[in-house]
Amino acid sequence: MPELPEVENVRRTLCGGLLGRPIYRVRVLRSDVVHGQTGPAGLLCGQKISSIERRGKQLALVGENGRCVCIHLGMTGALVLAAARQSRPEHTHVIWSLPGRQLRFQDPRRFGGIWTFSHHSQLSEQRWRNLGHDALSIRSCELMKRLARTRRCIKAALLDQGIIAGLGNIYVDELLFSCRLNPFCPASTLQGKQIQRLVRHMRQLLRRAIAAGGSTLRDYVDAHGHRGSYQSQHRVYGRATKPCVRCHQCLSVATVGGRRTVWCSHCQIP
DNA sequence: ACGATACCCTGATGGC
DNA sequence: TGCCATCAGGGTATCG
Numbered sequence: 555m556p557e558l559p560e561v562e563n564v565r566r567t568l569c570g571g572l573l574g575r576p577i578y579r580v581r582v583l584r585s586d587v588v589h590g591q592t593g594p595a596g597l598l599c600g601q602k603i604s605s606i607e608r609r610g611k612q613l614a615l616v617g618e619n620g621r622c623v624c625i626h627l628g629m630t631g632a633l634v635l636a637a638a639r640q641s642r643p644e645h646t647h648v649i650w651s652l653p654g655r656q657l658r659f660q661d662p663r664r665f666g667g668i669w670t671f672s673h674h675s676q677l678s679e680q681r682w683r684n685l686g687h688d689a690l691s692i693r694s695c696e697l698m699k700r701l702a703r704t705r706r707c708i709k710a711a712l713l714d715q716g717i718i719a720g721l722g723n724i725y726v727d728e729l730l731f732s733c734r735l736n737p738f739c740p741a742s743t744l745q746g747k748q749i750q751r752l753v754r755h756m757r758q759l760l761r762r763a764i765a766a767g768g769s770t771l772r773d774y775v776d777a778h779g780h781r782g783s784y785q786s787q788h789r790v791y792g793r794a795t796k797p798c799v800r801c802h803q804c805l806s807v808a809t810v811g812g813r814r815t816v817w818c819s820h821c822q823i824p
Numbered sequence: 825a826c827g828a829t830a831c832c833c834t835g836a837t838g839g840c
Numbered sequence: 841t842g843c844c845a846t847c848a849g850g851g852t853a854t855c856g
Contacts, residue, residue: 555849611850629849630834645834663833665850706827715851723849772836772848812829813849 556627557611558689558720559763560774560782564633565608567777571635571655572603572615579651587647587661590670597648597670598623609682610689610719614674621670622677628665634658635777657777689720690760694746694753701741701749708744709737710811720760723813724769724791729756730817731790736824737810737817762787790816 556564580597582588590596601617608614613633615623625633638656642649648668650657659668671677687696700717701708711717712726721729730737733755735748744752768774768782771792775781785792789799794807798818806819 557850626850628833628851662835663849665833704826710827713850814847 557722560768561611563768563776575652576602577650581649584647588668620673622674624669626666630663631661631666685719686717694750698749708739708741711741727791736822737815
């Protein structure tokens with residue numbers, strides 16, 4: 555379940571193997587994961603990649619000619635750099651060939667996908683237009699404006715990529731525990747000081763998770779195939795009914811915003 | 825217009 | 841051992 559820290563690690567580990575190298579062949583093994591210009595040129599064939607960007611949980615490979623390939627990993631997607639002779643795992647849907655290596659998009663569940671754009675501006679104006687600011691760079695005043703406009707609880711609001719981009723179920727639960735906010739708290743009732751605190755805790759949480767290589771629960775790996783280790787520092791996610799690390803009371807569990815939610819009803823006061 | 829819900833999909837898991 | 845039901849969840853479509 556790649557969220558911002560995992561996607562950022564994919565981005566960083568892709569850079570060394572991709573930037574400035576020419577793509578000389580693209581093979582699409584499952585065409586329904588690619589949207590837009592699905593031909594080789596649309597997928598950057600013949601191009602060198604000049605930059606790799608991230609917004610929230612989405613990545614964009616930017617070609618020298620300005621063409622863009624946006625990749626969303628969904629639940630089980632992975633972008634892996636491998637030697638061409640290395641055996642190809644099941645559910646490999648797209649292969650980019652570069653000198654001495656391949657970039658492979660694999661995604662068993664196919665919640666992820668690939669979208670092509672003839673220019674970066676098209677990506678910004680179409681696909682990324684509806685995303686909120688990135689969770690690593692959002693300012694508290696901006697988040698406050700967005701939260702004031704919704705009647706949903708804070709958990710559901712933080713999961714909404716249109717409000718803030720990059721958080722998923724793991725890091726929202728960890729964040730709310732970290733700053734002692736109750737997931738059921740109506741988002742619009744949060745005070746300025748509380749939101750400033752939330753943003754501070756969020757940056758710290760995400761930076762630490764990135765430094766640990768992200769969280770690997772089942773199948774997340776970075777572009778080199780390495781797993782993350784931040785899961786060992788989770789304090790609430792995946793710990794339903796276990797004792798709270800702060801007060802030792804049983805952690806609560808419920809469905810909030812359609813997602814399994816774990817919190818401490820003692821430490822995270824409504 | 826907003827918010828809640830169903831659905832997409834596969835693999836892991838647990839019960840019988 | 842094998843089979844089936846259940847669960848996980850990011851995003852989108854649909855309904856109220």
